[in-house]
Structures are given as C-alpha cells and as structure tokens.
Amino acid sequence: MDHTSTFERILRGILLALVVLFFMFPIFWILLMSFQTNESILRMPPSVFFTPTFDNYIALVTGEMRTAAGSLQLNFMQNLWNSVLLSTTSVAVALVLGVPAAYAFARFKFRLGEDIAFTLLSFRFAPPLLVLLPLSLYFKSLGLTNTYIGLIWVYQLICLPLILWIVRGYFEDLSPDIEHAHRIAGYSWFQTFRKIAVPLALPGIAAAGLLAFIFSWNNFVFALVLASADKQPVTVGALAFVTASGIQYGQIAAAIVMSVIPTFVLAMFAQRYLVEGLSLGAVKG
Amino acid sequence: MSQLAFSNLSKAFGSFKVFDGLSLAAEAGEIVVIFGSSGTGKTFLLRLIAGVEEPTTGTIEIGGRDVTEIPPEQRNVGMAFQNFALFPHMSARENIASPLRAAHADEATVESGVSRVAKLLKIDHVLGHAPRELSNGQKQRTALARALAAEPRILLLDDPLRNVDAKLRFEMRLELPRLLRQSGATVLYVTQDYKEAMALADRIAVLAGGRFVQVGTPEEIYMAPSTLGVAKLFGDPSINTLETRLSADGMWVAIRGKDIRIDKAAKLGGREVILGVRPEAVALTQSQVGLPATVMAVTPLNERVVLLLESDGGWEFLASLPSAAADIPEPNTRLSVTFAAEGVHLFDPTTGERLHG
Structure with a gap:
C-alpha cells in the first residue's frame, strides 16, 4: 500500500541526493586533493581538472617528504x-x-x-x-x-x-x-x-x-x-x-x-x- | 520412595512472600498438575524445582537425593517453557539434541534419541528448520521434544498448550497423557485451564495465596472442593453461591424466603453458611416440591445449554443441562428446581473452608 505520488518520490530522491552530496563532498574533495600537488590544490579558482600524481602517497609510504625547504623524515x-x-x-x-x-x-x-x-x-x-x-x-x-x-x-x-x-x-x-x-x-x-x-x-x-x-x-x-x-x-x-x-x-x-x-x-x-x-x-x- | 519431593518450600522477595511452606511428594510416572489462576507463582515453583531460582527455605529431593543446593545442569530434569524458549540460532534438531550432547552422548546415540522423540511428536519432517521457521504448534512440540530427549526423571511442563491454537490444544490434550506415561517420568504440569488439569492429572495441587489449598485426584477436587475458592476455579459455568443460614436441624436451607431440603448437614444446624450449587446439579421439575423460579435466559454452550434462572425471592443462579435433554424450557417459563445432593457444597462464610465431608 504505497500512497506516495510520483512527485513526492522524485522530491524525496532529490532531497536525499542533496544530503548525500553534502556529506560526501568533503570526502570526495579530499580524495581529489590526495592526487594533487600543493600548487594545484592552492590555485585560484579551484578546479576538478588536474594531472594526477602519486607523489603524496609515495612520500607517505617511503617516509621521505620533499618540500621547498628540503627533505623531511616522515613517520x-x-x-x-x-x-x-x-x-x-x-x-x-x-x-x-x-x-x-x-x-x-x-x-x-x-x-x-x-x-x-x-x-x-x-x-x-x-x-x-x-x-x-x-x-x-x-x-x-x-x-x-x-x-x-x-x-x-x-x-x-x-x-x-x-x-x-x-x-x-x-x-x-x-x-x-x-x-x-x-x-x-x-x-x-x-x-x-x-x-x-x-x-x-x-x-x-x-x-x-x-x-x-x-x-x-x-x-x-x-x-x-x-x-x-x-x-x-x-x-x-x-x-x-x-x-x-x-x-x-x-x-x-x-x-x-x-x-x-x-x-x-x-x-x-x-x-x-x-x-x-x-x-x-x-x-x- | 517418591521420585520428587519438596517440603516446606518458601520464597520471599523482601516482605513479599510468593510461597509459604509448600510440600508435595510425587511418585515415579505420576502426573501432578499444579493448578492456579495467573500470578500465583506456578511457573516460579517449576523454576525452583529446575534450579534456576533458589528457595528462601525448604528442601527439594529428586530420587531421594537432596538437590536444593545443586545447579540445574546436574538435576536431571526436563522442562518445557510456556514461551517455548527454543535456541533461536540452532535448528530444531540441534535444539532437541542439546540435552543429549550435554551428556556427551556419541553421534549415533544423539541421532537415535532425536529421531525417537521427533517421531513421537510428529516433527521429524521439520528437524532441519530454524525455530523462526516453525509454526507455534511445531515450536511447542520441539520444546517438548527437547525436554523429553534425555529421558529425564522429572519433567516440568509450564503451560505448554497456552500459546498454541485451540484445535491443536484439543488434540494435544488427548495425546499428552499417553506421551507422558510413555516417558515414565514424574510430571509436574502447570496450567490454569481446569479442563486440561482434569484431563491430564493423576493428582491436582491447587495453588492459591502461596500454598496448596487442596491436593487430590481430579474427582476429589471436583466432588469435594476444600474451599469455596477451589469450588469456583473448577467448573464452567462456575458454581452458584448464596450466603444463607441452615435450619436448626440442619436439614433445610433458606433461599430468599423459601426453605429447600438438603440432606447432608445434620450437625451444622443453625449456622451461617455459603451454599454452593454446581450448575449441573440443578434439576428442573414441574412438581411443587422444589424452589420456584423463572427462566430468564437460555444460552447454548457446545454440548450443554446454560439457563439463567431467578428464584421467587430474587436469587439469580445458573443451571447447566445436556443439549440432548428433552424439553429445554423457553425464557419466562415458570418452573421448580431441585438440587442433586452431590453438587451441593457448604462453606464457612468467613474462612471459605468446606464444612462437611
């Protein structure tokens, strides 16, 4: 026995999608950031288009972070x-x-x-x-x-x-x-x-x-x-x-x-x- | 030597006494029905005997051994719960097998033990099912099978027919006595349905107010109830009562201005009594010897017809006649009634105790 109209169901779908978007967006954005260099993260305006890089992950796994000021050991x-x-x-x-x-x-x-x-x-x-x-x-x-x-x-x-x-x-x-x-x-x-x-x-x-x-x-x-x-x-x-x-x-x-x-x-x-x-x-x- | 005996059993929670000095002894193979209305502690009594609750005072003996301090797993009892209490994460087979496995039986013994009781209870086709896939009747049989599986010396059945439908309850009421006799165990059977109690019991123990008010065969309980309370519990419709006084010679009783002859109370002359008359002891007559009364209502009730009557003095009482009886009177018929002596009981108005043998 489902009395909800088509309109109600569409509305509900849109609202749920918005909620999911609201909560998932930061995680999605972090996932994108993790494949970017610091420069491309900080550029204005921000963009979802970039050349992906694994440098961040490599730095974490090898424990060596190279920055502008030199190399740093990571734990x-x-x-x-x-x-x-x-x-x-x-x-x-x-x-x-x-x-x-x-x-x-x-x-x-x-x-x-x-x-x-x-x-x-x-x-x-x-x-x-x-x-x-x-x-x-x-x-x-x-x-x-x-x-x-x-x-x-x-x-x-x-x-x-x-x-x-x-x-x-x-x-x-x-x-x-x-x-x-x-x-x-x-x-x-x-x-x-x-x-x-x-x-x-x-x-x-x-x-x-x-x-x-x-x-x-x-x-x-x-x-x-x-x-x-x-x-x-x-x-x-x-x-x-x-x-x-x-x-x-x-x-x-x-x-x-x-x-x-x-x-x-x-x-x-x-x-x-x-x-x-x-x-x-x-x-x- | 009795198979199960408990004496002076009491249980109190703070100042609230559930039981006060219960004693009973039951022989091997005997079926004793613990009967009482709800809330009298019948289930609790079974728990005490099973050992999952501890009595405040008193002793419990099984097969002559004092088990009061012994944990439930060492008492060799089987118990079927009113709510079945099946293990939900095990199949019916494993449920029934659990007491056998607890005794470290080998696989062949477990298998034969399970199939023996499963056949007996006609659930061998659902042994692979989980409890939630069973109907209430099958759950109840599985619970019974589990209680019977290890052939315990004591079988405790807590209102096992309470949660099953009326048809199955009727069938099981016929089947159970044979089944229980086959098991050879001493059975304590709790119920609050007096018909079930009468159908199954060798003896009935009536529990009220924390003690056994009467222990006896179904016939004794019905024909000679020891208190007014017991008389009211057994019988449907329940016994007619009237507060009244006996004549000086004890042979007559006044019913709202009309003296009726009863023959059983010679030495009680002149006393205040409560007169109890079983509805089926009321006989209709056209002669003038009896109590004049008017038929107020006629209610067919299965194999019997129940009449609501009012005496000339205004006492309303019920009569129960076989449906097959000739000439069931119409409402508003005037007639006389007499009371069959075996259905007439006299009780003390203050204590409710039975006043005659």
Whole structure:
C-alpha cells in the first residue's frame, strides 16, 4: 500500500541526493586533493581538472617528504601501524573484559551494581583533559609513559564504557528463559554464556566493537600527551605535515585517505552483522 | 520412595512472600498438575524445582537425593517453557539434541534419541528448520521434544498448550497423557485451564495465596472442593453461591424466603453458611416440591445449554443441562428446581473452608 505520488518520490530522491552530496563532498574533495600537488590544490579558482600524481602517497609510504625547504623524515607508516595496533588491541581487551561484565550487569543484581555501571559510563562523558594530568603523573611514576601497554590501558576509558553499555542492552533483551532452558538441558553457566548468550548478542557485540574501534582510532588527546612520536597514532602523526615551510595539504589528504581505509573496511565487514542483527530482531519470538 | 519431593518450600522477595511452606511428594510416572489462576507463582515453583531460582527455605529431593543446593545442569530434569524458549540460532534438531550432547552422548546415540522423540511428536519432517521457521504448534512440540530427549526423571511442563491454537490444544490434550506415561517420568504440569488439569492429572495441587489449598485426584477436587475458592476455579459455568443460614436441624436451607431440603448437614444446624450449587446439579421439575423460579435466559454452550434462572425471592443462579435433554424450557417459563445432593457444597462464610465431608 504505497500512497506516495510520483512527485513526492522524485522530491524525496532529490532531497536525499542533496544530503548525500553534502556529506560526501568533503570526502570526495579530499580524495581529489590526495592526487594533487600543493600548487594545484592552492590555485585560484579551484578546479576538478588536474594531472594526477602519486607523489603524496609515495612520500607517505617511503617516509621521505620533499618540500621547498628540503627533505623531511616522515613517520606516517609507523603512525598508521600504531593506530592499527592500539585500536585493535584496545578493542580486543575491552571485549574480553567488557562482554562478561555486561552479562553480569544484565543478569545479576548485586550490591553497588548500578553504581559501578554508572561510574564506568561516566568515563565516557567526563572530559579527557580532566584525567590527563593525574594520569600523566601516574604513568611517569609507573613507567608507562610512551608504552603501548599504557596507551591501551588508557584507551579502555574509551572502549570499555561503550562496549559495556551497548552489549548490556543486548543481553537484557534476550529472554532469560532461553538461558534457563540451556542450563536445564545440562550445561554449566559458562557454557550457556558461551553458546547461547554470546552468539545471540553477537550483532550487538559487533556493533559495539566497531564503534569502540572508531572512537579509539579517532582519539587524539590521550596519545598526544602520553606518547611520543614512535608510539603515536595517525591522528597525532598528521601534525607533522604542518611544517616550517607551510602546510602539506596533498600529503594530509593522502594520509586521511589511507587512515580512513581500515575503519571503512571494518565497517563494510561488520555491516553484515549489523543488518543480520536487525533482521534477527524483526522475527523474534 | 517418591521420585520428587519438596517440603516446606518458601520464597520471599523482601516482605513479599510468593510461597509459604509448600510440600508435595510425587511418585515415579505420576502426573501432578499444579493448578492456579495467573500470578500465583506456578511457573516460579517449576523454576525452583529446575534450579534456576533458589528457595528462601525448604528442601527439594529428586530420587531421594537432596538437590536444593545443586545447579540445574546436574538435576536431571526436563522442562518445557510456556514461551517455548527454543535456541533461536540452532535448528530444531540441534535444539532437541542439546540435552543429549550435554551428556556427551556419541553421534549415533544423539541421532537415535532425536529421531525417537521427533517421531513421537510428529516433527521429524521439520528437524532441519530454524525455530523462526516453525509454526507455534511445531515450536511447542520441539520444546517438548527437547525436554523429553534425555529421558529425564522429572519433567516440568509450564503451560505448554497456552500459546498454541485451540484445535491443536484439543488434540494435544488427548495425546499428552499417553506421551507422558510413555516417558515414565514424574510430571509436574502447570496450567490454569481446569479442563486440561482434569484431563491430564493423576493428582491436582491447587495453588492459591502461596500454598496448596487442596491436593487430590481430579474427582476429589471436583466432588469435594476444600474451599469455596477451589469450588469456583473448577467448573464452567462456575458454581452458584448464596450466603444463607441452615435450619436448626440442619436439614433445610433458606433461599430468599423459601426453605429447600438438603440432606447432608445434620450437625451444622443453625449456622451461617455459603451454599454452593454446581450448575449441573440443578434439576428442573414441574412438581411443587422444589424452589420456584423463572427462566430468564437460555444460552447454548457446545454440548450443554446454560439457563439463567431467578428464584421467587430474587436469587439469580445458573443451571447447566445436556443439549440432548428433552424439553429445554423457553425464557419466562415458570418452573421448580431441585438440587442433586452431590453438587451441593457448604462453606464457612468467613474462612471459605468446606464444612462437611
């Protein structure tokens, strides 16, 4: 039963196209910039016609940037690797810790349970600058400054609350009777958690993991303060393109394109789970 | 030795008591129906026995072993839930196989076990389907099959026919007793449909107000309800009641100004009582011995016809006659009624307890 007229449908199509254009344009423009030299980017008026060059990408991959003022060493590939390492490990640690915790919060009532859950959530909305100073002091005395372990630990402030609260909601939506039935069938609580609760909450776990990964990937301030060049992710590493001889727009654009690819690939992969989760919910019962 | 016994079972949430001192013992192969209206904690009782909830006090024994502190996976019970609770990410086959796999049965045993119960419940053609592809009736049978698969000693069935359509419910009501007897398990069956309870039970335990108000065979419960509440729960239409007083010799009861003879209450003379009369114990007569009444309405109800009658003193009551009975009266007919003794019950007006044997 579709009562929308042809006119309405055309209008809707145009409006949607405008929205997509609005949001996609900067990304499209950055993609174009990444194939241009600084000169052709900065010319007036700007143009979509240019001779493409791979110099920006080559400079990033080889780690050598040639500017008007001479040659400069770049850490970009190291930064990219740091980002991958920090984000994946942080999310993995947060999943190992957060999923069982979310299950506990969803299924059991215990003393101070709600308070603990709320405190964990508060890490998400407390401004990071608030904890940075004490953290950097602690890290110094613990010898964690400029270590991967230290950063992964701090990244739990980002990942753990997200995973805990999203996955908890998914666990709460599962009928406890399904788990009871599995226990009665002869399985221990841990087997039930592994074979029933986790598989059924998997779409939620995937969504939470993906979000946590994106938030970790995009983090700037923790790594800026707590790590130095060799441990820093791309977000901080991109600062290197602001050089004494000017801002290297072409290389920034190429760096952005390369640093977006992992999140993009992951989102494409996890989308299957997200959509699966939605359709599973639609026929629940 | 009883297969399942629980004694003095209580459960409280803060000051709210769900149960207070429930005790019951059931033999191997016995079907005990836990009957009560909704919200009396019937399902909760099954959960306590299954071990997914813990009692506040009391003990539960299965096969003579105290299992009160033992987790559900070690109790050797099977349970079918009212909402089926099938594992949505496993096929019907894997659902049914799960108790067998939990016991580390080899593949051949699992296969033969699954196909045995699947044949019994006529779902062998849908074993490959996921739960969401099954009809409600098939889901319910799959849930039953899963409960039966490992041949548990105790079978807990939580209103398994609640969520299936009327036709299937009727069929299953006929099939279930045979099926349950075959399993040889002690069955606790929860329902709030008294017909289902009467059709299936060896014994019925009526749960109300957190305790068993009566435990007995279906006949005992129906013919000698221990309280007014029990009498009202069993029977459709439900029992007619009237607050009244017995004559000094206990042989007569006043019904709004007209004395009617009842023969069962010699030692209760002069007492205030609640008179209960089963609609099917009301007999119509043309003679003048009975209670004069007028037919107000006639409602056919399947194999019976229900009459709404009003006595001359203004007491409205129901009579239930077989549809096949000759001369069903028209509305506004004047007639007399008498009450068959086995359908007349007397209860205490304050406690609701039954007053005679």
